[in-house]
Amino acid sequence: METCTYCSNKAAWACKCSSELMCESHIPSHFKKSDQHTLFAIKKALSSSIKSDFQAEVLRRISLLTKFSQDLLTETHKLISKIKSLSTLTLKKVYTAQNEYSKLLSNKEFSTSEINRVMQSNLSLSPFSVSDINNFLERFFSINFFKEVVKDLPNETKTVMGDYSLEGSEKLITCVLLGFRDQVAISAGEDKKIRVWNLLSHICESVFEGHKKEILCICLTKDYSKLASGSCDKDIKIWDMQARYLLQTLKGHSGSVSCISFTSDQSYLVSGSYDCTIRIWDLSTYAQSSILNGHSASIYALVISADDKYIFSASGDTTFRVWNFWEKRQEAHMSGFTSGIKSLDMACDGRLIITISEDKNIRLWDIDNRTQLDKIEGLTGLNGWVQISKDGKYILTGSNDRHIKIWDIKTKKIVMTLETESTTCGAFSRGCEFIVTGGPDRKVKVWNIAKGMQSNNSCVIV
Template identity: 25%
Template sequence: MNSQETLPNTQRFVLREHQGAVNVCRYNAEGNYCLTGGQDKHIRLWNTTTGLKVITLEGHGWEVLDIAVASDHTRFASGGGDRSVFLWHAGRGELERKWAGHTQKVNAVAFNPYSNVLVSGSFDTQVRLWDLRSSTRAPIQVLRDAKDSVMALDVADHTITVGSVDGFVRTYDIRQGVLTSDYIGHPVVSLSRTRDGTSLLVGTLDHTLRLFDVTRGSLLNQYTGHRNGTYRIRSCLSRADTLVMGGSEDGTIWCWNTLNAQPVDTLKGHTNVVTCVSFHPRESSMISASADGSVIIWD
C-alpha cells in the first residue's frame, strides 16, 4: 500500500443539473469522464477535467439507481425503477439493448472483467446474468438465494458477490458451482473490493463499514462515525486501498485509514444524504453524489 496517498479534500467542481436526488456516480476506466444517474430518470456524462456536461441520456422511464462501466470503455449499463437492464454505447450515447425479466426495480448492475456478461440485482430478490454476445433476451443464469432485496454486486473473474437486505453476503464461485454465505446481521447496501481482490468492503445499515478477508471470511477492520441507518450509501476504497471513503446521511463524507480504522478527515459539501462516493482509477480524486441533487468532483 502507498502510505503517501493523499485525501482529495478540495471541491473542484460542483455539478447541479440533476433535478432531484442523484443516486449514483461512476468514473469511466480512464477517469476522464464520469456518469451520474438520478431521480429525474436521466443519465449525465461529464468531463471531469473541465466539469462540463457532455451529454444527457434519456431512456429510463423511472429513476436511475445504478450505473456500471465496462472495462473495454465502449459500453455502460444502467438499472432503475423500470425493472429493466439498459446497455448503452458510450461513444455514441445511444441505447443498444434492453433486457426485461425482473419484476421489481433493478438496484444494482455490474460487468464481469471481460465485459461480455452483465449482472443485475433487483428488489425482487433475484440476480440475473445476461450474455452480451448472444442475441437472446433470456438470462443465461438466475440466482435465487437472497430472501430480500438485492442491493449490491461485486463481480470478479469467476465469482459473483451479492449483498442483500436479508443481511447476507453471498459469493458464487461460477467455475466450481459453490455458494458461500456470510451472515453480517444487518441489511447490506454496498460492496467494494480492494484492487488486489483479497478484501471486500461491506456497507450495512447499522452505521458501520466492515472490511473482510475474501478467502477466509474473517473480519479485518470496521469503520464507524458516519450515519447510515436508513438509505443505501455506496462506499469505496481509494486508488491504492489506503483510505476508506464513506458517505453519511448528514451530508458529510468520512475518510478512514484502512489499516488502523482511524478517521482521517470529514468532508463537508453536500446538504443531504451522500448516496455514493467513487474514487478516481488513476489519480487522487473522487466524485460524490447526494440526495440534494448535486455531484462534487474532489481533488
C-alpha cells in the same frame, strides 16, 4: 510551441513567402500587407496519450457516421416500402372499379342500382401531384444531418483538480462513477436520465434517456465502450459510449434493478434486484443465461472478482453471499449482521471486501478465508455507501449525516472529513487526487483531496 507573429496565441498557419506565423484571428491582418501569399497549416506530432485520445475520437465519429448511414438506409427502405404498399392499395381500388365497369359492358340487362350508379353520377378523379411530395423529400434530404460544432474548450492549464459542482440534474442523484482516465464523470438518478460530464470543461456532454422510472445503478465496461444502467422500471439498458446511443434493453427482473456489473472480459453482465434474484446476461445475444436464487430480501449491491470466478452480493436479508459464477451456485454466505447490508466494494487485488450495513458499521472481509477481519464503528447516518480506492489503501464512505469520510484501511482511522449535504454515492479518482459525489442536492461535486491525503493528520474540509 510556436506563437503568432502578431500576438502570443498559438500559431496555426505559416506564410511561405514572409515566414510569418499566424493564429486564426490574425490571418486577415496578414493579408492586408500583400496580395501574394502561400499559406500552409502548421502540423505537429502528438504525444502518445493525446494521439490515443485523438484516434479514439476519430473512431467514435466513424462509428457514429456508420450507424447514422445504416439507420438512414434502413429508414429510406422503409419509406420506399411504405410508398409502394400505399400505392398498391390505391391501385387495387382502381383495378376493382375498372373490373366492375367492364362487367357492366358485358351485361344485357341491368339492375336499377347499376343504372343509377352510371347514369345518375359522375366519376370524379381527385387530382394528384407528386411535386409536393418531391419538394418535401428534397427539403428533408437537403438538411445538413451532421456538423462539427466547435467545443467550448477549457483553458490549457485547467485540470480536473479543484472543488466545484456540476449542475444540471433535475432530481436526486443515486449513482456516480468516473471513466476515461478520470476525465469524465457519469451520473444518474431520480430524473430517469444519465448524464456524461466532462471534468475538464465542466460541461454536460451527453444525456441518455429511455428509462421510465428512477435509475438506481450504472456501470462501465473495462474499456469504457459500453455503459449499463438499472432502474425501478425493472429494465437494464446497454448503451454504446462511443456512438452515444442505446444498444439493447434487457427484460427479466420482476423488481427494481439495484446493482449491475460487467465481467472483466465484457462477455457478461450480472444484475441484482429487489426481486431477490441475481441474473446473468450473455452480452453476445443479450439473453438471460442464468438466475441465482438464495437471498430472501432485496439485493442492494454486488461485485464480481477480477478473475470473473465469483459474484459477491449484499442484501436486506442481513447476509453477504458468495456465488460461483461459472457453476452458477452459491458457495458461501457470511452472516453476523444485525441489519440489512446497503453497500459493498472490493479491493482491486480481490482479497478484501468492505461492507456497510444499516447498523452503521463498516466491516472488512478476507475473501480467501471467507472471514471478517475487522469492524469499524463511526458512521452516524443511514443509507450509507462505500468505495475502496484503486490502490486499496483508503475507504470512502457517505450517508445522510452530511459527512463524507475517508478512512485509512491499515489504521482504521479517519484521515479526512468533508462536510456537505447528504450523499448517496461517490467514487475515488485512480490516484486519489479527487473524489466525486452525488446526492439529493442534484449536484455532482468534485472534491480536491490531494493535499489532505498527503498529510498524516486527520483534517476537515467544509
